[in-house]
Amino acid sequence: MSRTTRFLLSLYNMKKKITILGSTGSIGTQALDVIEQHPDAFEAYALTAGHNADLLIRQARKYNPEFVVIADKTEYEHVREALANLPMKVYAGPEALCEVASLDCVDIVLTAMVGFAGLRPTIAAIKAHKTIALANKETLVVAGALITQLCLENHAPIIPVDSEHSAIFQCLMGAQENEIEKLIITASGGPFRTFTYEQMRSVTPQQALNHPNWHMGAKITIDSATMMNKGFEVTEARWLFDVTHDRIQVVVHPQSVIHSMVQFIDGAVMAQLGTPDMRLPIQLAFSYPNRLKSNNERLSFDHYNTLTFENPDPERFPCLRLAYEALRRGGTASCLVNAANEVANQAFRDGRIPFLAIPDIIEQTMENGAFTTSPDLDDYFESDKEARIKATELLASY
Secondary structure, three states, X not given: OOHHHHHHHHHHOOOEEEEEEXXXXXXXXXXXXXXXXXXXXXXXXXXXXXXXXXXXHHHHHHHOOXXXXXXXXXXXXXXXXXXXXXXXXEEEOHHHHHHHHOOOOOOEEEEOOOHHHHHHHHXXXXXXXXXXXXXXXXXXXXXXXXXXXHHHHHOOOEEEOOHHHHHHHHHOOOOOOOOEEEEXXXXXXXXXXXXXXXXXXXXXXXXXXXXXXOOOOHHHHHHHHHOHHHHHHHHHHHHHOOOOHHHEEEEEOOOOOEEEEEEEOOOOEEEEEOOOOOHHHHHHHHHOOOOOOOOOOOOOOOOOOOOOOEOOOOOOOHHHHHHHHHHHHOOOHHHHHHHHHHHHHHHHHOOOOOOOHHHHHHHHHHHHOOOOOOOOHHHHHHHHHHHHHHHHHHHOOO
């Protein structure tokens, strides 16, 4: 352990205990890599998974957490028996996710679950005054106004893990009192950046899952291909940084070296650069306000000797437009978009609808779903439920 690490740890006088909601996904597995790199700084205190029981078992055996949760109750006996000889508590079900997210001794909760399912345990962690390392963007997409209010009331800070929002967060370090003119969120453009509209009519799930720069889970990779992921990032940025949607710009940057930028009122633009590696923003979320040494690949300007930028095409990628429209409408509009997107995304992956049906289903659901102007938590859940029903009905027309 380096002298710097010893000094930083002395400031806290203990390891940070971390609950990982979604330890078997892309973000969760990389978070465990970070913890493994810094065993004196971080401890995997609780690990949770949705359905991937076998990987969860292997992780539990390797990292020895105090708590293990499998959300799928049908896998409980399998997980419990596999870990019976180890001194850890094993639970199952959505309620258990909320319990390990609010344990008294936990310092940080990494919300790496995919989709709407991450909302309840994130709220539980906020109400328990935990630091939230936010990788589940749907939490703010669905209920941004509610979540930000809960964070203020419970003194629960959110540190973004998405590479784009982490980049903005880093650009704002030490500059919080300076007025922002706009946020500039970069997008790779995904696998179909250069495809014509006609070519996109026949793309396959296998093509869409082949992202040119990032290695991510299936759902978010499809969202990147439609650029809905970027629309969700605009929504997330609106709530994280309290900037209205008309001051958030998306720029396509195929090299994924500049992760995002902030333009201040004097015209100066601050950018954060790095290799496309999610372990950097994960580690920063764990170690903030300090930085720890990492073994990650360094950015080489010999390799990236050309950086290019272009505007996104709203005709070929209408999901981005729909996300902005939902922000303009407010209320439960973004909740409707998220629910419809989850249904359509899965249907495309299953081969039940064509790629270009995804934005159509989302738009029709947003136009006809149960919209509430000033929602409470129950309204969000009701809108989500009804939107999924509507979107599922629309699948039959393709």
